[in-house]
Amino acid sequence: AQTVTQSQPEMSVQEAETVTLSCTYDTSESDYYLFWYKQPPSRQMILVIRQEAYKQQNATENRFSVNFQKAAKSFSLKISDSQLGDAAMYFCAAPVTQGGSEKLVFGKGTKLTVNP
């Protein structure tokens, strides 16, 4: 089965510190993108960062970066200099193909708390 696993239901970090959220996936795609989304209390789903699987360089967006290990099918999100506004649910997503159609599968999420 093609799945996406986030093994940390909850994480906490002190303001200004760094935190890493884990994600593993299983896809049969050979050329694909991976995504991290943030869902704050407003429940909007906001794209945080995406990683192209055929690129060895890890993606970076300001304070957000990815540690992508293709062979291990691991795609973790690192948040540096954590801010109170980073508190949210974080979901990783990977593509799967079923019945000839490709779609994104989301993990169950990690709730991040930022302590002042």
Place this chain on the structure above:
Amino acid sequence: SQTIHQWPATLVQPVGSPLSLECTVEGTSNPNLYWYRQAAGRGLQLLFYSVGIGQISSEVPQNLSASRPQDRQFILSSKKLLLSDSGFYLCAWRRSFNQPQHFGDGTRLSIL
């Protein structure tokens, strides 16, 4: 630029009543469209997706249905709502394979 509109934002419906949630996308053509449901504190469950007008794929058997009457319009419906249909419903679109999905603001549906 592309935008996605989803409405209503909040809906309270009695058990057994019908449902219609609408989602439209602007600024692009032939998007892939998706309906998700999210229970409180949980992940996203894909309900339906569509790669073109009139093409609907169902992920989970239930009393909900979806339709795509126009290229950029996606509708989630039910003839008779159940208590278990309560939740947060999200519509999303993306341009094509390997592109990120972009989400609407969601609908909070409460069934009484």
